[in-house]
Amino acid sequence: MLDPRDDADAQVAAELAELEALAAELAEDEVEGVPPVAGPQDWE
Amino acid sequence: MVVERSNPTINAYLHLDPEGARAAAAEQDAIDAARGATASADPKRPLAGMPICVKDIIDVAGMPTTAGGAGWIRHPEADATVVARLRAAGAIVVGKGNTNEFACGIDGRNPHQGDCRNPHDPERLSGGSSSGPAAAVASGMVQAGIGTDTSGSIRVPAALCGVVGIRPTRGLVPAAGVVPLAWSLDSVGPLAADVSTAARVLDVMAGRERPAPRPQVRGMRIGLATELVDLAEEPVAEAIGDTVDQLREQGAEVVDVALPDLARATAIHRIVQCCEVAGVHAPWFAEQRDRYAPEVRARIEPGYRLGSEIYLRAQRHRLLFTRAFATAIRGLDAVVAPASPVLAPRIADEEITVRGERRRTRPALLSCVAVFSQLDGPAVSVPIGLHEGLPVGLQVIGRPHAEDVVLGIAAAVEAAS
Numbered sequence: 001m002l003d004p005r006d007d008a009d010a011q012v013a014a015e016l017a018e019l020e021a022l023a024a025e026l027a028e029d030e031v032e033g034v035p036p037v038a039g040p041q042d043w044e
Numbered sequence: 045m046v047v048e049r050s051n052p053t054i055n056a057y058l059h060l061d062p063e064g065a066r067a068a069a070a071e072q073d074a075i076d077a078a079r080g081a082t083a084s085a086d087p088k089r090p091l092a093g094m095p096i097c098v099k100d101i102i103d104v105a106g107m108p109t110t111a112g113g114a115g116w117i118r119h120p121e122a123d124a125t126v127v128a129r130l131r132a133a134g135a136i137v138v139g140k141g142n143t144n145e146f147a148c149g150i151d152g153r154n155p156h157q158g159d160c161r162n163p164h165d166p167e168r169l170s171g172g173s174s175s176g177p178a179a180a181v182a183s184g185m186v187q188a189g190i191g192t193d194t195s196g197s198i199r200v201p202a203a204l205c206g207v208v209g210i211r212p213t214r215g216l217v218p219a220a221g222v223v224p225l226a227w228s229l230d231s232v233g234p235l236a237a238d239v240s241t242a243a244r245v246l247d248v249m250a251g252r253e254r255p256a257p258r259p260q261v262r263g264m265r266i267g268l269a270t271e272l273v274d275l276a277e278e279p280v281a282e283a284i285g286d287t288v289d290q291l292r293e294q295g296a297e298v299v300d301v302a303l304p305d306l307a308r309a310t311a312i313h314r315i316v317q318c319c320e321v322a323g324v325h326a327p328w329f330a331e332q333r334d335r336y337a338p339e340v341r342a343r344i345e346p347g348y349r350l351g352s353e354i355y356l357r358a359q360r361h362r363l364l365f366t367r368a369f370a371t372a373i374r375g376l377d378a379v380v381a382p383a384s385p386v387l388a389p390r391i392a393d394e395e396i397t398v399r400g401e402r403r404r405t406r407p408a409l410l411s412c413v414a415v416f417s418q419l420d421g422p423a424v425s426v427p428i429g430l431h432e433g434l435p436v437g438l439q440v441i442g443r444p445h446a447e448d449v450v451l452g453i454a455a456a457v458e459a460a461s
Contacts, residue, residue, distance in 0.1 A: 008334075008341045008342065012345045012346060014342070015318075015345075015346050016346035019314060019315055019350060020350070020354075022311035022314060022315060023311075023315055023350065023354045023357070023358065025308065026311065026315075026357050026358060026361045028357060030361070030364070031357060031360035031361055031363075034360040034364060035360070035363065036356040036359035036360050037359065038359075038363040038418075038420065039420060040420055040444040040445070042367050042370065043370040043421075043443055044370075
């Protein structure tokens with residue numbers, strides 16, 4: 001039986017790895033000059 | 045009492061306040077008596093005597109706020125702004141509704157306080173994280189529930205429990221007195237058995253007066269998100285198809301719409317939420333980390349490692365997605381899609397089969413809602429029937445502040461169901 005804390009550590013590591021992989025797909029050059037705040041004005 | 049009969053099975057409430065509810069009901073009776081038996085409805089108290097269930101991340105003075113956690117608790121002296129407005133309008137708070145731990149989940153399970161169960165089949169998920177409010181409405185314990193929606197936490201439990209749930213335009217309803225999940229995604233909204241009641245409660249929460257939604261779609265142009273319908277299991281897809289036919293019969297033009305890169309949208313959403321929830325929990329996380337359920341800790345802790353550069357890059361991509369979405373639906377009044385691609389899964393199942401493929405339950409339940417949570421506009425889940433006793437929900441998505449449009453479509457769908 002896995003210790004719950006080890007299980008949690010494993011889940012944290014797996015989630016972090018997934019999110020880092022997803023972040024790598026979000027290209028820096030595509031958002032050059034784009035502000036990091038959206039709003040209703042972006043629907044116009 | 046419906047609560048005494050149903051709650052031990054459904055576990056919709058984490059805290060009940062029968063004395064407070066009785067006192068509020070007596071106060072309402074006194075107001076009614078003073079106004080006289082023949083008086084018309086009191087415009088100052090549009091929700092007079094309406095029992096409500098408030099998700100336990102929203103402060104109600106005199107009741108603990110536990111956020112569904114293992115030990116986290118606060119004892120608010122003041123109501124959250126929405127609760128103050130609802131009480132001033134005559135609503136009666138019956139108790140605090142069950143929720144996934146810190147609203148961090150989509151299935152309604154809670155290892156600390158007990159799972160909330162689906163009133164249509166207690167062996168199945170209620171959906172979450174606004175699980176208690178949805179289940180309390182669906183089982184007839186209250187007329188309305190007050191929930192929050194960050195990824196889909198009003199729309200998914202509404203769909204699985206067969207009630208109406210509104211994620212309002214972000215910022216329309218104040219979030220003061222609500223434990224945040226992710227500041228730039230959170231939206232506070234109502235759940236109810238029908239569109240009219242949900243709309244009435246929303247108006248009070250938003251501090252505004254609007255005419256009741258008209259079930260009118262003639263002349264509207266509505267986009268069908270076929271890519272999301274293709275994710276749904278057959279009974280859900282068939283129910284959506286039947287509803288589209290009904291909308292066409294009522295005079296709407298329904299056309300297929302291709303939405304921007306949905307996989308990328310989901311990635312953006314996950315990164316933004318993780319970084320923000322880490323920020324919310326930062327004041328106590330280090331001391332409390334071992335008290336979180338492992339899957340909840342895993343939704344929070346990576347946010348401390350990702351860093352601000354990745355967070356801001358995701359937010360910039362979010363803005364591009366918003367612009368691309370706005371372009372994709374140009375000429376449309378709204379978009380419709382499944383609210384959940386599946387009927388309520390069994391609580392015991394970590395995975396489900398959809399169209400012959402095994403999928404993890406959590407991402408499956410999020411697959412039709414999280415993409416729209418990044419936009420600023422409203423999204424409603426409305427019941428469109430039952431399959432083998434389990435509800436199916438249609439999602440209606442609109443532009444910011446287009447509540448009248450999406451609720452009108454939802455009312456038309458409801459009238460035809």
